[in-house]
Amino acid sequence: MLYSMSTPAAKRRQLRERLASGELLQFPGAFNPLAARLIQQRGFDGVYISGAVLSAELGLPDIGLTTLSEVAGRSHQIARMTELPALVDADTGFGEPMNVARTVQELEDAGVAGLHIEDQLNPKRCGHLDGKEVVDEPTALKRIRAAVDARRDPDLLIMARTDVRGVAGLEATIDRAKALVDAGADAIFPEAMTSLAEFQAVREAVGVPILANMTEFGKSELFTVSQLRDVGVSIVIWPVSLLRLAMGAALRGLDELQAEGALTRLLPEMQHRAELYELIDYEGYNHFDAGVFNFQIPGVLAN
Incomplete structure (x- = not known):
């Protein structure tokens, strides 16, 4: 009744423990709080809160037009409605490192279990569109360091997303991912991978959990859960699928x-x-x- 009986801290510990187990966790995207409850009812591992979905709900393209308050508000509405951990798309952190720090604390207060921050140049765009630009490595690392320093609950998962694959290729992606882990990222989201071999290469290189984005009509083939498990993926998301359906x-x-x-x-x-x-x-x-x-x-x- 009403909202989740589990505290945000308990959900964060749950996510950490599940990731440490080596399982592949499945996080469908919830386009509203009721969808989050349906995801829980059907036995999934967690709920994903997509920036692209939030933009679309507002009738806007996914090009960095949403605000921190909009994302935090929607995250709070969704996270409190389910016993599952929620992972939210925090875009580029909504500004410079100090803004990133505030973003982390606002989303922590919203009750999410984890968030990811990407290395695109502001204003960002959907990760499966052409013409993306990424920031230089020092800027990307400052964002992640600021995020790690700002969290108050050490169990809050700070994931770094890198869009380098669509700009400079796989080898550059691996180099960027390693640097992001050294900066404190708990997990890596390599966006727009083109093959299972690429996912496996990133996983073996970074030694931390990685996420696979199985969004329809994008750059990545729609691999099955079994295929992703076999190459070491830790979390798979279907960010926009329920909204599209x-x-x-x-x-x-x-x-x-x-x-x-x-x-x-x-x-x-x-x-x-x-x-x-x-x-x-x-x-x-x-x-x-x-x-x-x-x-x-x-x-x-x-x-």
Whole structure:
């Protein structure tokens, strides 16, 4: 009922312990708090909060237009709604090293278990678009050092994302990743890898957990969980997938309304009212107020 019973500190410890186990953790992207609860219900390991999704929700392109307050606010709404650890996209840290430090503390206060900061030049752009630019290595390292120095909970996961692969190739990516680890990064997010061999090369070079971004229609092939596990990937995210599925369904629904004037034919594709009420735990609220959940839902089959 209401929000998560686990504290942010407990979720951070949970993420650290799971990463230390050597498992491959699966983090679908939540486009809202209800989606985060669905991800938990279906048994996944964590929730990813995508900057691209937040931008899209606001009707904006993913080119660095969102603000720290918008990202922190949405992260708080999502993280508090699930017992799972949440990993959030902190873009470039929203400014210079002092801004990065504030970003870390704001997101820590929002209850996330981890965040990643990238080495793109401001204003950044989606990691799977052409024309990206990255900052020089000293600037990238300053961002990560500032992030590590600013965290108050040592279990908060500071992940460094590098976009060097799309600019200067794999060897330069590995060199940058090693330097980011030396600067204090707990994990590495090598963006836009083009093969399993590239993921494996980064993992073997850095010796810390790495993340694979399985975003659709991007630079990376959509590898399976088993394939990624075999090359040593520690976390896999599907950042925009649920939003794409939901928007695709919404588009089909609008088309059906225009064509038929009703959505009767699409009822089997919809989440039933009973499933929604179970997900948001209507019955749990009855513990506090019997007037809240005092009704039957027609057509619901007993479990």
